[in-house]
Amino acid sequence: xxxxxxxxxxxxxxxxxxxxxxxxxxxxxxxxxxxxxxxxxxxxxxxxxxxxxxxxxxxxxxxxxxxxxxxxxxxxxxxxxxxxxxxxxxxxxxxxxxxxxxxxxxxxxxxxx
Amino acid sequence: xxxxxxxxxxxxxxxxxxxxxxxxxxxxxxxxxxxxxxxxxxxxxxxxxxxxxxxxxxxxxxxxxxxxxxxxxxxxxxxxxxxxxxxxxxxxxxxxxxxxxxxxxxxxx
Numbered sequence: 001x002x003x004x005x006x007x008x009x010x011x012x013x014x015x016x017x018x019x020x021x022x023x024x025x026x027x028x029x030x031x032x033x034x035x036x037x038x039x040x041x042x043x044x045x046x047x048x049x050x051x052x053x054x055x056x057x058x059x060x061x062x063x064x065x066x067x068x069x070x071x072x073x074x075x076x077x078x079x080x081x082x083x084x085x086x087x088x089x090x091x092x093x094x095x096x097x098x099x100x101x102x103x104x105x106x107x108x109x110x111x112x113x
Numbered sequence: 114x115x116x117x118x119x120x121x122x123x124x125x126x127x128x129x130x131x132x133x134x135x136x137x138x139x140x141x142x143x144x145x146x147x148x149x150x151x152x153x154x155x156x157x158x159x160x161x162x163x164x165x166x167x168x169x170x171x172x173x174x175x176x177x178x179x180x181x182x183x184x185x186x187x188x189x190x191x192x193x194x195x196x197x198x199x200x201x202x203x204x205x206x207x208x209x210x211x212x213x214x215x216x217x218x219x220x221x222x
Contacts, residue, residue: 102158
């Protein structure tokens, strides 16, 4: 069966510090991978998605970036965090067919102070 | 533009039935999802509808009318553990997943 991991689970970072969040998927190959952010009490905002190694599409211009160095690894980064980057970051995967169900990792709660 | 509308919050009583509505205006349609999200946790998949009609899964059912751009999630025999947010999401013609803001369901004893 497929499993998706995210770490860390929680993170408190000062404004201006760098960020690296990691997501890995097990039990599947060539997944589509997604990064979302959810502000408190709000819906999901798609940040990035990837259909393959090195292929990243950005949905929202911001100070975040994403990379996919391996087939089942997806990394979200920032060089300098802003207060507005606080939120719940979720990684998701699908099997590669666009209409497939998205399955989410446990998420990372980021607080920028 | 594309948007999905859901009520922000609903309250229901344990043991009762509740219907959560979702209306959508998207560029095309390739399916509709319902997810459950407990506070502080990730969303979990509940149902997928692509054809008109009712899909039943135990206590949960989901209905779709493509001509009306409308879906609902029906929860029967409510339990306290059903207190959560329920997210509606639609796949458009470009296979983008458009998310609603979610409906927070509060269950009272």
